[in-house]
Amino acid sequence: xxxxxxxxxxxxxxxxxxxxxxxxxxxxxxxxxxxxxxxxxxxxxxxxxxxxxxxxxxxxxxxxxxxxxxxxxxxxxxxxxxxxxxxxxxxxxxxxxxxxxxxxxxxxxxxxxxxxxxxxxxxxxxxxxxxxxxxxxx
Numbered sequence: 001x002x003x004x005x006x007x008x009x010x011x012x013x014x015x016x017x018x019x020x021x022x023x024x025x026x027x028x029x030x031x032x033x034x035x036x037x038x039x040x041x042x043x044x045x046x047x048x049x050x051x052x053x054x055x056x057x058x059x060x061x062x063x064x065x066x067x068x069x070x071x072x073x074x075x076x077x078x079x080x081x082x083x084x085x086x087x088x089x090x091x092x093x094x095x096x097x098x099x100x101x102x103x104x105x106x107x108x109x110x111x112x113x114x115x116x117x118x119x120x121x122x123x124x125x126x127x128x129x130x131x132x133x134x135x136x137x138x
Contacts, residue, residue, distance in 0.1 A: 003072055008040035009109045010070055010102055014081055017111070018063040034103055042128040063089040068100070075104040083116075083131045089103045095119045 001009075006093035013032050020028035030048055038045045048052050078101055085094040096118040103112050115126050122127070 005070055006109065007070055007079070010077060011110050013069065013102070013111065014065060014100075015066055017114075018065045021055070021063045022061070024054055024055070024060065029055065032111050033114075034105060035111045037110070037112050039114050040114075040127065040133065041118075059085075059087045061129075062086045065098075070102075078104040078108070096125070114123075114133075 017029055017032045020026075020032070030051060033039075033048055036046070037048050039048075040046070041052060061095040062085070064084040064086065066082035068079045070077055078099075081098045081100065083094075083096055083098060087093070099115045099117065100111055101113045102109050103120060116128065118128050119125055
């Protein structure tokens, strides 16, 4: 596979994430991650088994993403992708970017980690405030 093919496959993977989040397709979102994948935001990192509850607790709306910057390194890659989230009922926006790691699997490229950084009106960049999501701890 050529580097261009790898880039296109990763970009499509990220598009499936954004469309899945916009449509509330949790299974589709989970499918873009490796089984050991994690999502980080709101001051914490979440394994995939917690992702459905995290999505359920999150505001709903449109996930607009920009073209990612991707650095390929064989069967691994890193990237950064800008995000503008528009909440559906009031059209309030959140802006920021994802920092990602990707890995080539037998099923194709998958996200291993996705970490959200929010850009505040003050210009600060941070991982967010604690989320309304309540973790079920053993």
